[in-house]
Amino acid sequence: MRILLVLILACSVSVEACEPSDGDRFEIDSETILYIVFPDNAPVVSEYFDLDFFICKNHQPWSPSRISVDASMPAHKHGMNYRPEVFHSAIGRYHIRGLLLHMPGHWRFDVEIEYPGSRLQIKFDRTL
Numbered sequence: 001m002r003i004l005l006v007l008i009l010a011c012s013v014s015v016e017a018c019e020p021s022d023g024d025r026f027e028i029d030s031e032t033i034l035y036i037v038f039p040d041n042a043p044v045v046s047e048y049f050d051l052d053f054f055i056c057k058n059h060q061p062w063s064p065s066r067i068s069v070d071a072s073m074p075a076h077k078h079g080m081n082y083r084p085e086v087f088h089s090a091i092g093r094y095h096i097r098g099l100l101l102h103m104p105g106h107w108r109f110d111v112e113i114e115y116p117g118s119r120l121q122i123k124f125d126r127t128l
Contacts, residue, residue, distance in 0.1 A: 026122050054092055055093075082100050
């Protein structure tokens with residue numbers, strides 16, 4: 001009975017961790033979904049902020065080979081002045097630290113996900 005309870009809890013934690021209720025949802029393909037969770041009140045001009053990413057395949061946490069994040073201002077044709085760090089914190093979960101948008105306006109985020117045999121790019125916008 002104890003083993004069954006542990007398995008049920010483990011399954012429910014992985015599904016919850018894979019589908020955060022407050023994340024922006026991006027469908028990569030029919031099986032794979034990326035959730036991006038912005039902290040409250042972020043981003044703010046010239047203040048560092050972090051992001052959490054959850055990557056799920058068939059409703060289970062999934063980790064690609066590599067993930068990177070960058071942001072740019074298309075109207076000004078420049079990007080951020082700093083490179084954020086990407087930390088793989090658990091299967092299917094990434095923490096991006098050190099993002100800084102140094103001026104107000106329209107910013108485009110570019111997320112690149114690599115896994116064997118493929119590379120995907122997801123773009124999304126935020127205005128400060």
